[in-house]
Amino acid sequence: MSPSERLAARETDALSIRSVGMSFGSLSVLDGVSFGVAPGETLGLVGPNGAGKTTLLDIVAGARRCDGGQVLLSGRDVTRLAADRRCRLGLARTFQVPRPFGDLTVFENALVGAVRGAGLRGRAAYDDVRGALVLTDLLAVANAPASSLRLLDRKRLELARALAMRPRVLLLDEIAGGLTDPETAALVGTVRRVRDGGTAIVWVEHVLRALTQVATRLVCLSAGRVLAEGAPGEVLADLGVRAAYFGRSVL
Amino acid sequence: MTAGTGGGAVTAGTAAEGRFAVRRWSRTASVAAAGSVVAVAALAGVPYYAGTSAEQPLVTLFCLVALASLWNLMAGFAGLTSFGQQAYLGAGAYALYAAASMGLDPFAAIPLAAAAAGVLSLPVSFAVLRLSGGHFAVATWVLAEILRLAVTLAPSAGGNTGVSLPGVSGYDALLRQALTYWWALAVAVCSVAGVYALARSRFGLDARAVHSDPVAAASAGVAVGRTRRWAYCLSAFGTGAVGAVLFANTLYTQPGSVFGVQHSVAMMFMVVIGGIGTIEGPILGALVFFALQQALSGYGPWYLVLLGAAGIAITLFAPRGLWGSLAAPRGWSLFPIGHHISGTS
Numbered sequence: 156m157s158p159s160e161r162l163a164a165r166e167t168d169a170l171s172i173r174s175v176g177m178s179f180g181s182l183s184v185l186d187g188v189s190f191g192v193a194p195g196e197t198l199g200l201v202g203p204n205g206a207g208k209t210t211l212l213d214i215v216a217g218a219r220r221c222d223g224g225q226v227l228l229s230g231r232d233v234t235r236l237a238a239d240r241r242c243r244l245g246l247a248r249t250f251q252v253p254r255p256f257g258d259l260t261v262f263e264n265a266l267v268g269a270v271r272g273a274g275l276r277g278r279a280a281y282d283d284v285r286g287a288l289v290l291t292d293l294l295a296v297a298n299a300p301a302s303s304l305r306l307l308d309r310k311r312l313e314l315a316r317a318l319a320m321r322p323r324v325l326l327l328d329e330i331a332g333g334l335t336d337p338e339t340a341a342l343v344g345t346v347r348r349v350r351d352g353g354t355a356i357v358w359v360e361h362v363l364r365a366l367t368q369v370a371t372r373l374v375c376l377s378a379g380r381v382l383a384e385g386a387p388g389e390v391l392a393d394l395g396v397r398a399a400y401f402g403r404s405v406l
Numbered sequence: 407m408t409a410g411t412g413g414g415a416v417t418a419g420t421a422a423e424g425r426f427a428v429r430r431w432s433r434t435a436s437v438a439a440a441g442s443v444v445a446v447a448a449l450a451g452v453p454y455y456a457g458t459s460a461e462q463p464l465v466t467l468f469c470l471v472a473l474a475s476l477w478n479l480m481a482g483f484a485g486l487t488s489f490g491q492q493a494y495l496g497a498g499a500y501a502l503y504a505a506a507s508m509g510l511d512p513f514a515a516i517p518l519a520a521a522a523a524g525v526l527s528l529p530v531s532f533a534v535l536r537l538s539g540g541h542f543a544v545a546t547w548v549l550a551e552i553l554r555l556a557v558t559l560a561p562s563a564g565g566n567t568g569v570s571l572p573g574v575s576g577y578d579a580l581l582r583q584a585l586t587y588w589w590a591l592a593v594a595v596c597s598v599a600g601v602y603a604l605a606r607s608r609f610g611l612d613a614r615a616v617h618s619d620p621v622a623a624a625s626a627g628v629a630v631g632r633t634r635r636w637a638y639c640l641s642a643f644g645t646g647a648v649g650a651v652l653f654a655n656t657l658y659t660q661p662g663s664v665f666g667v668q669h670s671v672a673m674m675f676m677v678v679i680g681g682i683g684t685i686e687g688p689i690l691g692a693l694v695f696f697a698l699q700q701a702l703s704g705y706g707p708w709y710l711v712l713l714g715a716a717g718i719a720i721t722l723f724a725p726r727g728l729w730g731s732l733a734a735p736r737g738w739s740l741f742p743i744g745h746h747i748s749g750t751s
Contacts, residue, residue: 216625242627250625256618258683259611262428262747267615270608271627281428297747316626 168227169194169355170246170324175214175224177207177379184210185221185379192355194323197346199370199387200359206376208359209251212326215357216248217241228324242272247322251329251359253309257302261293264301264312265319272320287319290345307333314345324355331362343368363391425749430606430742438740446595453584461587465655467696468594469648470676474688474695475597476644477673482683483605484637485617487539490546492669493530493553494642497523498649499659500563506573513585516650523646527639535634547667554665568660571653586655593647600644602685605743613637614683675713679720681727685741690729 168191177185185207192198200208213219215226217238225234228244236244247268256264265287269280288294291311296304301312310330317325327346331339339362346369350356360366366373366387373390375383382397383390452460473491480486501522505515534545558566574582604610612633615623624630653659672695680691698716702709724731733739 218621218625238621238624239627239629242625248625250622254619254622256615256622258618259614260744262745263611263614266745267611267623267628268626270611271629276608285426294747294750297750320627 167193169229170215170357171227171230172211172215173225173227175211175221175226177210177214177219177221177223183379185214188224188376188379188381190374190381190384192324192357194353194355195350196372197350197356197358197370199366199373200357200376201361201363201366201373201390202376202382205378207379208376209328211376212248212328212357212359216246216326239271242320243274245321245323246326247272247317247320247324248326249310249313249317249328249330253306253313255301255304255309255312257300259301260298261301261304261308261312261315262288262297265315268316268319269321272322275321283321284315284319287315290318290348291315292341318349322354325349325357327356327358327360329359329361331360331365334362334365339365367391427748429746429748430744432739432742434738434740435742446591449591450588453587458580458583461583463696463700465587465590465651466699467692468590469652469655470672470692470696471689472590472594472597472644472648473669473673474676474680474692475594475601475685476641476648477670478677478682478684478688479601479604479644480637480641481674482677482688483601483610483613483617484634485613485620486535486634486638487543487674488534488546488638488641489543489667489670489674490534490548490550491641491645491673492665492667493546493550494523494527494645495649495652495669496550496553496557496659496661496664497526497642498646499653499664500557500569501646502650502653503563503569503571503659506571509573512571512573512654513589516589516647516654519650520643520647523649524639524643526646527642528635530642531635531638535631535638547670550665550667550670554661557661557665563661566661568658568662571657571659574654574657586651589654590651593644593651597644597648598685598689600640602741602743604640605685609633609636610743617683675717677727679717679727681729681731681733684727684729684733685743686733686739687727687729691727694728 171191173189175185175188176183188211190198200211202208210219214221217233217236221234225232227233228241228246231244233241233244256267259267262284265284266280269275269283273283275283285294288297291314293308293311293315296308301309304312314330331342334342343365346356346358350369358366358370370387372385373387374381375390375394383393449464452464477491480488498519501519502512502515505518506512510518530549534542534549537545557563563569577585612623612628615626615628616630616633620630649664676691676695677688678691679694680689681687698713702712705712720728726734
């Protein structure tokens with residue numbers, strides 16, 4: 156796909172990113188990154204450390220401003236909207252380093268997402284939270300303060316809070332690290348179910364065996380540029396070739 | 407229950423966990439609420455059966471309870487550690503002076519004075535809420551100092567010598583003191599009940615989330631700026647009411663004392679030693695502060711030294727405050743604000 160074709164983004168995309176650029180002083184972190192994700196599609200975002208993956212998620216979520224380019228949610232330009240507005244338009248994210256509301260219980264953490272993100276109230280909000288906690292296996296610790304959770308449960312809570320928002324676009328940032336095989340299988344099942352509900356997912360992940368079970372397309376970022384894009388098999392093969400050329404793995 | 411058992415897990419879970427319920431109230435809370443109503447009713451009758459000697463200290467106590475609860479709304483729930491609430495104490499007092507000078511009945515004008523403080527806090531909030539943490543605390547303090555200087559330099563507001571409350575000469579002294587007492591009680595009850603209702607509402611959930619992590623709160627859809635602004639302005643509104651009541655009580659106000667930073671120190675002391683982020687804590691803190699004030703007032707400057715020592719001891723040995731350290735490990739809650747889930751196994 157040529158850049159111009161990519162710019163003529165599919166009208167139906169839940170999320171499209173057009174020529175996003177970002178630099179810190181003279182250091183370019185992202186340069187002309189474009190891609191789109193359709194409802195019910197999972198796009199895997201891979202690349203070496205420092206490629207700009209988390210910065211890109213921050214820009215999409217509204218935690219950071221980009222220097223150039225556009226972010227569109229269902230065709231609406233949200234480049235200048237604050238993070239909370241984007242969330243209420245159906246965008247949810249998880250943080251790579253978990254950011255729980257430490258003073259709130261696990262249940263209340265997800266309740267914030269259900270009430271503000273999904274706009275639910277009363278019983279509907281409670282049932283939504285319960286569903287998210289069941290999916291992430293956190294119901295047993297629902298009354299515990301989030302600050303008391305160990306790292307793995309904090310990562311689960313990131314996902315629970317995002318799921319409680321009933322997002323149309325979900326950004327996942329390295330949620331599979333440190334899981335056992337059965338836990339990874341359970342997580343893959345959860346992400347699949349969310350995707351099958353019509354949510355567009357962008358998943359940044361180093362654990363490729365988890366990612367490739369769900370992602371139908373991969374985008375490989377390197378030094379802030381799209382190095383490769385396409386079906387997972389092709390991209391990974393392509394990367395293999397490049398690794399052979401450059402004498403190092405880009406992943 | 408595991409996450410990976412597919413769609414059946416949720417359905418099966420629903421059948422097995424029919425007991426799933428969210429509790430926000432308890433029998434203890436009902437008893438506490440009923441007890442509070444009885445206590446307020448008994449206190450409302452004080453002017454009839456106890457007289458002025460009981461009214462005077464209680465007016466002070468009620469004002470302390472209100473100030474602590476209002477500071478807790480802002481600092482304990484929304485995470486805004488202001489050091490400049492004396493600005494609104496003074497704004498309320500001087501707004502009452504302005505209203506009474508124009509011929510309004512001073513007691514009827516107390517809500518107006520509160521509203522004036524609330525209105526003043528709105529433009530101020532746009533300036534100070536751009537800052538956070540220590541910068542916010544210092545900025546609010548500086549702002550209170552600016553207000554103090556402005557009043558000091560304004561001859562129409564009495565300048566440095568202060569002003570007396572006009573329009574009270576028509577009142578019989580006994581009635582005037584009873585009215586002041588009832589206003590103080592009303593402001594304290596409204597502050598505590600208002601903060602309690604807010605803490606239980608969706609706003610309270612937002613505020614606690616913003617306090618814990620503003621970045622994560624924004625990404626979960628919470629309007630961080632608006633939540634902070636409401637907490638700040640509502641706190642200023644209530645503090646303005648207290649300022650007006652204190653003025654009506656002493657009949658005299660002076661920029662040097664009403665705009666003094668010692669008011670913020672007292673608010674912080676009460677909330678921190680009582681238990682920040684709870685409804686019970688600031689009330690307990692106000693009672694402790696009031697008791698210490700009464701017991702130690704004869705010791706001159708040693709009073710402040712002893713007060714400071716008490717504050718240090720409590721922050722060291724009970725960092726969650728008296729109520730937090732007592733209640734949290736035992737699961738006590740007289741005024742619950744959270745959500746308790748049952749049917750989770």
